[in-house]
Amino acid sequence: MYTIIVYDTLSKNCSKLHKTLKRFLNWNxxxxxxxxxxEAQLFDIKKLLHEKRAADSSIIVYELKDAKNLKKTxxxxxxxxxxxxI
Amino acid sequence: MYTIIVYDTLSKNCSKLHKTLKRFLNWNxxxxxxxxxxEAQLFDIKKLLHEKRAADSSIIVYELKDAKNLKKTxxxxxxxxxxxxI
Numbered sequence: 001m002y003t004i005i006v007y008d009t010l011s012k013n014c015s016k017l018h019k020t021l022k023r024f025l026n027w028n029x030x031x032x033x034x035x036x037x038x039e040a041q042l043f044d045i046k047k048l049l050h051e052k053r054a055a056d057s058s059i060i061v062y063e064l065k066d067a068k069n070l071k072k073t074x075x076x077x078x079x080x081x082x083x084x085x086i
Numbered sequence: 087m088y089t090i091i092v093y094d095t096l097s098k099n100c101s102k103l104h105k106t107l108k109r110f111l112n113w114n115x116x117x118x119x120x121x122x123x124x125e126a127q128l129f130d131i132k133k134l135l136h137e138k139r140a141a142d143s144s145i146i147v148y149e150l151k152d153a154k155n156l157k158k159t160x161x162x163x164x165x166x167x168x169x170x171x172i
Contacts, residue, residue, distance in 0.1 A: 008116035
């Protein structure tokens with residue numbers, strides 16, 4: 001399924017979350033990752049995020065069965081490593 | 087259509103983008119807004135964001151015809167003012 005993950009955490013926790021997410025997904029913007037995942041990968045990623053996130057962090061996981069219905073527009077300069085995935 | 091907007095900008099530009107987006111959408115996390123918009127509202131919001139964003143900012147607009155296909159999970163404490171929209 002197509003997955004978008006955004007996180008809001010303390011700056012000292014950012015590197016840990018970034019490293020975890022980039023193992024599975026494309027880095028899209030400061031704290032935004034996205035890409036295609038299997039059910040098993042999504043299970044793993046959620047487990048890892050639970051372990052590695054700071055206590056007061058908030059992480060949102062959006063899951064879509066099909067990315068064909070998703071339109072993406074970037075205003076400004078694309079950041080990260082995926083400007084043309086969708 | 088259902089819209090998710092995430093931004094990455096200088097801290098001094100955050101307040102301007104936040105104020106613009108909260109006129110139309112629900113604040114979801116630090117720099118994440120989402121909600122249902124008409125085509126006209128989406129046009130207006132993109133125009134306003136172009137005017138108000140800092141030069142080196144990056145704003146991603148995700149558009150979905152139907153939010154029924156979108157599953158949302160929050161790890162940690164929900165922030166913002168919409169934890170149960172979807």
